[in-house]
Amino acid sequence: MSQGLIAARPRFVRLTLAFTLLLGSSLARAQLKVSFDAQQHGEIITNQFLASEGFLVSANNLARPFDLAIVFDTNRTGTADPDLEGPPWSGGNLPTNTQFGNALILAENNTDVVAPFGFIDSPDDEGTRPAGDLIFQYNRQITSFGFDIIDAEGVMDETGMVTFFRNNVQQAQVNFSQLVTPGPFFDATISFGDHSINRIRPFTATQLGTASFDRVVVRLGGSGARDNIVVPEPAMLSGLLLAIVTFTRQRRHVAISSSAA
Secondary structure, three states: HHHHHHHHHHHHHHHHHHHHHHHHEEEOOOOOEEEOOOOOOOOOOOEEEEEEOEEEEEEEEEOOOOOOOOEEEOOOOOOOOOHHHHOOOOEEEOOOOOOOOOOEEEOOOOOOOOOOEOOOOOOOEOOOOOOOEEEEEEEEEOOOOEEEEEEEEEHHHHHOOEEEOOOOOOEEEEEHHHOOOOOOOOOOOOOOOOOOEEEEEEEHHHHOOOOOOOEEEEEEEEEEEEEEEEEEOHHHHHHHHHHHHHHHHHHHHHHHHHHHH
């Protein structure tokens, strides 16, 4: 082995280790947040594929003959549901002046007379307990999923749950009650209640005991809205993986060149 290759190897190992640590740190921070702000108040997005976010939205209303996931503008006043209007909010683990803008709800009515086609005239969230499901089908495997809850009204809403699937096979299920009960998913900052806002930190595949999942079903224990859905960022992951491959190839070229010399 040439002296050039021997000299290059320790430096290559150090640089590779440093880059790997940087990759791990960047992946931990690489998250995609969906806020529904590109849609409009009352817009029906059931069975729509949101290309930029990589998922299909669908719904399952347990109390109605229709299944509609629609957008609700929380900044409005005088709506059919004042509990979804804010700020200010009444409690929870987020600041009471948090601006949400648009959020996603399970529709309680399907009246579409005055509004343009594809919009609900007077958006309101399903108040039956339990209300039903908001379903997110991804076009890729993901390893974490988090979201914000608006107006989850305490004990009854804790009957809600989040169920995770991979290739139509259930991988795990977490009840909302587990978020406020000591255990692996407990979060002491969460405070459900009328007109409250809470951030549910991302559930990870490791926590759930699975490698990944591609469909998430959020069962709504009662009325309320969901916003700021957070999953890993695919573009960041691809870019970082490409960078490390390029870096490795460049270092190999340097080592081979030194060996040939």
